[in-house]
Amino acid sequence: MTIRIAVVPGDGIGTEVIPAAVHVLQHLASRHDLALDLVPFDLGAERYLRDGTTMPPEVMERWRTDFQAILLGALGDPRVPGNQHAVDILLGARFQLDLYINLRPVRLLDARYTPLRGKDPSDIDFVVFRENTEGLYTGIGGQFKRGTPDEVTIEAELNTRKGVERIIRAAFAYAQAHGRGSVCMSDKSNAMRHGHDLWRRVFAEVSAEYPQIESFHLYVDALCMELVRAPERFEVIVTNNLFGDIITDLGAQLQGGIGLAASGNINPEGVALFEPVHGSAPDIVGRGIANPLAAILSVGMMLSHFGHADLDAAIQRAVQTCLAQGQVTPELGGELSTDQVTDRVIAHLR
Secondary structure, eight states: OOEEEEEEOOSTTHHHHHHHHHHHHHHHHHHHTOOEEEEEOOOSHHHHHHHOOSOOHHHHHHHHHHOSEEEEOOOOOTTSGGGHHHIIIIIHHHHHTTOOEEEEEEEOSOGGGOSSTTOOGGGSEEEEEEEOSSBTTSOOEEEESTTSTTOEEEEOOBOOHHHHHHHHHHHHHHHHHTTOOEEEEEEOTTTSTTHHHHHHHHHHHHHTTOTTSEEEEEEHHHHHHHHHHOGGGOSEEEEOHHHHHHHHHHHHHHTTOGGGOEEEEEOTTSOEEEEEOSOOOGGGTTSSOOOOHHHHHHHHHHHHHTTOHHHHHHHHHHHHHHHHTTOOOGGGTOOOOHHHHHHHHHHHHO
16 A cells, blocks of 8 residues: 655754655665655745745645645744744644644653663653643633733633543553553643543543553643653553643653654544654754754654554664764764764664
């Protein structure tokens, strides 16, 4: 089967690291007889500044019906007020394509890169299932008497039984399929007693169907403390949109920085979107020093999603070798360029 992949380099260093990831993907495809159809899409700040286009409805429909995956670079440009193009592209894809699983692996590949003293790769190896289509990021709310001393703003959190149950089930299914022994659910039900009570009840019901998997609950503030104190406690974490956003950035730092953080936005019955989670970094654009490793690791996640876990593991080993040998960009303390790091990854894959 040919895997059709929409490629959107995005803005800033996205236009440098996504081509690097595509280069790695094409190398693996040629060596392992993978049938890929990579289709570029002109979307991002440059397109918006040129003709005002953010996310054409017909493109979204093509992604829904004609593609199995999307490879997306960072979005964000100071020339675009409010970064409306980024909202329409990324959040538009999440909601319109129902990419309800935000999957973030947190795996330490080299102990020298974690800020936690005394921790090694076996201590930091967990995944976060972040609910991606509900919570506080739906834009429900409003402003009253804006700009006056009496201004009132409301931001409403949305939780549905369907949304909560499917992300919790996805977390347990992953744990079972990958030999993970525990699932931790995190909320703030002691303070948010309505929506997060739903999370507690559904978690208890679903966990009862998986008696072989340890299930436990932590309030999100306690979870953040425990991730710093004892990250080895965790194998799979499931939580809501806002908390997942925060927890995964903490996890990125534990594994060595945002430049090593890959992610997937997944609808198991539809298209999936993969992206490095770092920003567009306009201050270093064009200097050739952007770190491509998160984008390359995201390509590994994509391959694993399509049944090629062996190639994902090979990419992780190649990146691990680069880290061990100091073959990295200045962000990680090295002296290599984006292209040089990419070449090293490919050399280790050989």
